[in-house]
Every structure is written in structure tokens, then in C-alpha cells.
């Protein structure tokens with residue numbers, strides 16, 4: 001993991017442009033997610049869309065990862081491979097994507113229901129997304145990294161879900177993964193002090209069942225040990241003038257989802 005690096009205002013603006021391309025990419029994928037779709041098709045669309053918009057996919061080739069997207073279905077938590085798997089009604093699918101633009105990365109993930117899902121699973125999606133925003137609210141100067149994790153963990157556990165410990169959020173910029181680590185659990189007032197012009201990816205990974213996870217034989221895919229469903233939402237966030245500014249966006253996803261209903 002690359003060292004801690006505070007960004008200039010100009011660098012933050014480039015990451016915001018990168019995050020805009022990423023947000024639009026997610027919107028294109030949102031149009032396609034439905035029963036009957038193969039997850040590899042989403043990867044092809046994302047790859048081409050990012051290139052057509054002047055970016056490059058951050059994940060492809062990162063530590064040897066072979067794809068543009070991480071696609072994690074149901075009990076898969078993160079780092080799943082796009083594949084010939086055909087989405088079916090009742091699945092949930094996490095789509096995680098990164099864009100590199102003018103040398104700077106942005107990173108964002110969204111978990112979708114495929115058609116109608118069980119009400120407990122929908123609640124998991126709602127709580128995980130809400131926990132992301134509760135974490136973002138804590139990304140203010142004077143707070144510490146632990147305040148972000150504490151806000152996420154205390155809310156999620158109060159809803160009866162559990163926080164994955166082995167994977168965490170991260171700083172990013174010229175490198176996809178920079179310091180600091182941003183855990184989704186923690187204690188108030190503990191960890192690195194948050195300063196202006198820090199850019200971090202906040203990304204709660206929340207399980208419906210127990211917190212334990214394991215790695216599949218492909219060397220990448222992480223799934224829940226108890227095979228309960230898991231959700232993942234992520235934004236890239238800068239701290240500017242003391243406050244969080246979200247540099248990625250779900251706007252294009254949510255416009256599509258609203259029209260699907």
C-alpha cells in the first residue's frame with residue numbers, strides 16, 4: 001500500500017473528473033442489470049465505456065486482477081470475477097469499479113437487487129448504503145479514522161448485521177490503494193487524525209449473517225464463511241474545508257433505478 005499523500009486542490013479536481021466518468025459507467029451498468037444477464041457482459045460494457053470516455057480501468061492488471069469490474073453475487077463479498085453466471089431473480093450483485101483518469105484513480109461500488117429480493121436482503125442493502133453515508137458524515141477535520149468505522153459499525157450492528165474485518169477502505173490518488181486504511185469498524189477518537197485534502201475510499205462490506213469471510217480457490221473472490229448474503233457500497237471522498245465532499249456519484253445509477261420501478 002502506497003504511502004499517505006495529501007492532495008492538492010488541483011489533484012482533487014482531477015479525481016472528481018475521474019469519479020464523474022466512474023459514476024457514468026455505473027449508470028450504464030445499472031441499465032443492464034436484470035434477470036437473464038451474464039455478469040461478463042457487464043464487464044465488456046464497462047471496459048469500453050471507460051475507454052470511450054478517456055479513462056482506463058483501474059482494476060484490470062492491478063496485482064494481476066483480470067477484469068474491469070469486481071462482480072460479487074449473493075454470498076460473495078468483494079473481488080469476484082465477472083463470468084458466464086446468469087443473474088436470476090432474487091440475487092444481489094455488487095459491482096465495484098475503478099477509473100484512472102489523467103493519472104488519478106477513483107473507486108466506487110454499488111450493490112443491486114436483481115428483480116425482487118427477500119425483504120431481509122433488501123434491508124441489508126438499505127442499511128449498508130445508509131452506513132456508507134453515516135461513515136462519510138464523520139469524515140471531517142478534527143475527527144479520526146476510528147470515528148468513521150465506529151459510525152458504520154454501531155449502526156450496522158444495531159440492525160443485526162455484521163461488519164467484515166479483513167477488508168477495509170483506503171486512501172487513493174496516483175495509486176489505487178494508499179494509506180491510510182479505513183476500517184468499517186473501530187473506536188471513536190482512535191486512529192489517524194483527519195486533515196483537509198485527504199482523499200479516501202469509504203466502503204462498508206456488510207454481512208447478513210456472521211462476520212467471518214474466506215477466500216475462494218481462484219485466489220481473489222471473498223465470500224462469507226456462512227454463505228449468508230453480503231452487500232458493499234463505496235464512494236471516494238475528499239475532506240475539503242473541514243467537510244466531506246463525495247467525488248464519485250450514484251446519481252446516474254439512481255436515475256436508472258427510479259425509471260425501472
Ligand code: MG
Pocket residue numbers: 096097098107108109203234
Ligand atoms: Mg472499490
Ligand code: MG
Pocket residue numbers: 107108169170201203234
Ligand atoms: Mg476501494
